[in-house]
Amino acid sequence: MYMRGRYVDDFLGLKCAGDILNVHTKIFPNVKEISESQAAYFAIVNHLDISPSDENVVLICPGDGKYSRTSILCAFRTKWTCINIDPEADTTLMDKVDRLTILNTKVQDLDLRFQEPTKLVIAAVHSHAPVLEIIKHLKCDGRRAMVAIPCCVSYRVPPYLPEFTYIDPYILSPKNDVLLWSDLK
Ligand SMILES: C[S@@+](CC[C@H](N)C(=O)[O-])C[C@H]1O[C@@H](n2cnc3c(N)ncnc32)[C@H](O)[C@@H]1O
Numbered sequence: 001m002y003m004r005g006r007y008v009d010d011f012l013g014l015k016c017a018g019d020i021l022n023v024h025t026k027i028f029p030n031v032k033e034i035s036e037s038q039a040a041y042f043a044i045v046n047h048l049d050i051s052p053s054d055e056n057v058v059l060i061c062p063g064d065g066k067y068s069r070t071s072i073l074c075a076f077r078t079k080w081t082c083i084n085i086d087p088e089a090d091t092t093l094m095d096k097v098d099r100l101t102i103l104n105t106k107v108q109d110l111d112l113r114f115q116e117p118t119k120l121v122i123a124a125v126h127s128h129a130p131v132l133e134i135i136k137h138l139k140c141d142g143r144r145a146m147v148a149i150p151c152c153v154s155y156r157v158p159p160y161l162p163e164f165t166y167i168d169p170y171i172l173s174p175k176n177d178v179l180l181w182s183d184l185k
Pocket residue numbers: 036062063064065066069085086087088105106107108125126127128129130151
C-alpha cells in the first residue's frame with residue numbers, strides 16, 4: 001500500500017484541520033509543510049513520550065518561520081503552551097490561536113528558564129537557529145527534551161549530539177532526518 005501520505009491523511013482527518021487552515025491562507029500551502037510539522041508532533045508524542053493532554057508542557061519552536069506552522073499545529077492538537085521564536089514571525093497570528101505565543105526575535109536574544117512542573121519541549125523544524133544557542137538560551141529545571149528536523153543548519157554539534165535518530169519516510173521532503181534528545185541536562 002502507498003503510505004507516504006500518512007501524515008497528510010492524518011491531518012485531513014483532524015476535526016481542527018479546517019480551523020488550522022483558516023488561521024492564515026499560507027499556513028500550510030502544500031503537503032510538504034504539513035508533513036514536516038506533523039512529523040515533529042508525532043516524534044514528540046510517540047518517541048519522546050509527551051502526552052498531548054499534558055498541560056504542563058511548554059513547546060518552543062525556535063525558527064518556526066513567518067507562519068508558526070509547527071507551533072500552531074501543536075496548539076490545536078494538544079493542551080500545550082506553544083511558542084514560536086523567530087525574527088521573521090508574524091505576531092498577529094497570536095490573536096487567532098489559544099495558548100500560542102510568538103516572539104519576534106532571535107533565540108540568542110532571550111534567556112528563558114522554566115521551573116517544575118513545566119516540561120520544556122523544543123522543536124526545531126527546518127530551523128536556522130543554531131543548536132548551541134537554543135540549548136544555551138532555553139532552559140528548564142525539569143525535563144528538557146528536543147526534536148530537530150534539520151535542513152541546511154547542522155544539529156549534530158558536540159557535545160550535545162542527539163541521543164536517537166531516524167529517517168522519517170512520511171516527511172515529504174529529502175530533509176527527513178529526525179534527531180531526538182530525551183532530556184538535555
Ligand atoms: C528555512 S526557515 C524555516 C521556517 C519554518 N521552520 C518552516 O519550516 O516553515 C528558517 C527560519 O529560521 C529562522 N532563524 C534563523 N536564525 C534564527 C535564530 N537565531 N533564532 C530564531 N530563528 C532563527 C529564520 O528567520 C527562518 O524563519
